[in-house]
Each structure stands twice: as C-alpha cells, then as structure tokens.
Amino acid sequence: MAILPTNVKQQVQEMFSEIDQPIKMILVDEGGNSELDQLMTELDALSDKLSYQRAGVAEASRYGLDEESLPSILLEGPEGVSRARFTGAPAGHEFGVLIQDIVDLSQGQITLSDATKRYLESLTEDVHLQVFTTPT
Amino acid sequence: MYSPHVVAEMVDANEFWDLTRKHNVHGVPKTVINEGRHYLEGAVPEDHLVKAIQAVVGS
Numbered sequence: 520m521a522i523l524p525t526n527v528k529q530q531v532q533e534m535f536s537e538i539d540q541p542i543k544m545i546l547v548d549e550g551g552n553s554e555l556d557q558l559m560t561e562l563d564a565l566s567d568k569l570s571y572q573r574a575g576v577a578e579a580s581r582y583g584l585d586e587e588s589l590p591s592i593l594l595e596g597p598e599g600v601s602r603a604r605f606t607g608a609p610a611g612h613e614f615g616v617l618i619q620d621i622v623d624l625s626q627g628q629i630t631l632s633d634a635t636k637r638y639l640e641s642l643t644e645d646v647h648l649q650v651f652t653t654p655t
Numbered sequence: 656m657y658s659p660h661v662v663a664e665m666v667d668a669n670e671f672w673d674l675t676r677k678h679n680v681h682g683v684p685k686t687v688i689n690e691g692r693h694y695l696e697g698a699v700p701e702d703h704l705v706k707a708i709q710a711v712v713g714s
Contacts, residue, residue, distance in 0.1 A: 583662075587671075587673070587674075588664075588666075588671070588674075601656055602656065602659070602661060602662045602663065603656055603662075603663045603664075603665075604662070604663075604664055604665070605664075605665045605667075606664050606665065606666040606667065606670075606671065607666060607667025607669075607670035607671055608667050608670065609665065609667075610667065613665055613667070616665065623656075624656065629656060629657050631657060631701065632701060632702075634702070634705075635701055635702070635705050636657060638705055638708075638709070638714065639657050639658040639660075639661065640658070641714070642658050642660045642661070642712065643660070644660065644712040644713070645660050645661075645662075645689075645712075646658075646660055646661045646662070646688065646689060646708055646711070646712060647662050647664070647688070647689050647690065648661065648662065648663045648664065648686060648687070648688060648708075649664045649666050649674070649678075649686070649687040650663070650664070650665050650666065650684050650685070650686050650687075651666050651668040651674075651675060651678070651680045651683050651684060651685045651686075651687070652665060652666070652667065652668060652683050652684050653667070653668050653669055653683050654667070654669065
C-alpha cells in the first residue's frame with residue numbers, strides 16, 4: 520500500500536515541477552523493508568529530476584554521520600551533499616520542509632537576509648544545529 | 656546550505672529518545688547548538704538564531 524495519498528502526491532508533483540538542477544536523495548539506514556525506503560521510492564517516482572540511492576550503515580561515516588543518528592536522509596545537489604539533513608522520519612510539518620528543501624537546493628535558492636549571509640561568510644568555527652521536532 | 660561551517664539537522668524527537676533526553680526536549684521545536692552549548696525553545700526568527708550562534712562561536 521502506498522504511503523502517500525493520491526492528493527498529496529499531486530501536490531508534491533506540482534511543487535517538484537519547479538525543480539531546476541537534478542537532486543539525489545540518499546537514505547542512510549540499516550537496510551531491509553522500511554517505510555522510509557518506501558517513502559523515498561514514492562517521492563523518486565514523482566519527478567524525472569529526482570533520483571534515489573540507499574546507503575548502508577558502513578557508509579555513514581563517509582557522509583559524516585554517527586551510527587546513532589540513523590536513519591538519515593541527505594540531499595545531493597549540483598554542489599555536492601547538502602549540510603542540511605533529516606535524522607529520522609520527516610513526518611508532519613517536516614515532510615513539507617523536505618519537499619521545499621529539495622526544490623530550494625535544486626534552484627540554489629537561499630532565503631536568508633543579507634545580514635545573516637554576511638555573518639555566515641565570516642564564520643571560522645563549525646556550527647552544528649539540531650532542530651528537534653515531532654510529527655504533530 | 657550557505658556556509659561550509661554549518662550543519663543543520665532536523666531530528667525526529669519521537670525516534671531518538673537518547674538525544675531527546677540528553678537535551679531535555681520537553682517541547683518542540685527546540686534547537687540545540689553545538690551539542691548543548693546553547694538552546695533555543697520554539698520557532699525563533701532568523702536574527703534570533705544568528706544571535707544565539709554568535710553567543711556560541713562569536714561574531
């Protein structure tokens with residue numbers, strides 16, 4: 520049975536029509552049957568400019584991930600693997616964030632203010648942001 | 656996306672109890688900066704987040 524209802528698929532497909540450069544979705548997890556794998560496969564089918572690859576636990580470190588923070592969803596655009604990632608299922612509000620991230624990354628779109636961009640350009644130390652959310 | 660120094664991770668609080676407990680996540684969204692050097696509760700405006708990052712790594 521499909522995870523995404525038909526009306527949601529249609530909405531996502533409409534948003535995906537704005538994809539510019541090709542984007543690869545990468546799911547890093549333990550393998551086997553999973554709802555996340557099915558979700559990625561269903562999303563992949565909604566745009567020719569999307570592709571989907573599944574990576575195993577052994578590849579986690581290659582992507583800078585801890586084994587404890589799997590499953591993880593990464594997006595790879597024209598400039599390599601994005602440093603914005605999803606730890607666990609992108610459910611509820613986060614599903615919309617994932618879809619928008621795919622479109623923004625494909626368009627190289629940055630919605631930050633000029634002041635924030637200037638600050639980020641001056642950064643010399645690493646910053647790790649973790650935003651905790653729940654599906655509801 | 657913008658800075659090579661920044662990693663932004665969206666964490667499903669229900670799925671990662673160890674992390675949720677470690678950072679005392681009682682309400683969402685909650686933003687953790689550099690493994691707990693600073694916390695932000697709620698959906699904050701962009702300049703608020705920048706100030707919080709500045710408090711941790713400087714300007």
